[in-house]
Amino acid sequence: MPKAFNHVAVSVTDIDVAVSWYRDVLDMTLLLGPVEISASSPPSEPTLAALVKGVFGPRLGKFKICHLSSANGVGIELFQFIEPEAERRENNFEYWKTGFYHIAVTDPEIEQLVERISSSGGKRRTGIFELTQGSGKKICFCEDPFGNIIEIYSHSYEQFWANAKL
Secondary structure: OOOOOOEEEEEOOOHHHHHHHHHHOOOOEEEEEEEEEEOOOOOOOOOHHHHHHHHHOOOOOEEEEEEEEOOOOOEEEEEEEEEOOOOOOOOOOOOOOOOOOEEEEEOOOHHHHHHHHHOOOOEEOOOOEEOOOOOOOEEEEEEOOOOOEEEEEOOOHHHHHOOOOO
């Protein structure tokens, strides 16, 4: 049986701006935060800071975190690293390197969402394409204001790819 996606973590340089953007542009619901956490808590305390420090290593000093939720319950976990400070790379998309490289959302009004992204500090990377002519199934790639790539589908993943012809 397939596993359900729980959440995706996204690194940003300004969590307050990111919360507003994900809430106002992608209609996410804020669940918790932003909260600032110091990674200098004693190792004997099983805190979120200790857990995250185990993932990011000994240089991690301080970060902010918040949790938002999409309409189908999949979460977006935003991180702003303070110590060391997060930096925005000019080109966040290095397709020749392995790893996760985008999130995807579904919106049947794809044209309006692309316009909202473009007019609110985000960026449109591609045109809006109908992969199979006449299907009405559209796709577009954009960026949030921090350079993270967001793919937009006009239909659910299952509707989009079941019996698709490329």
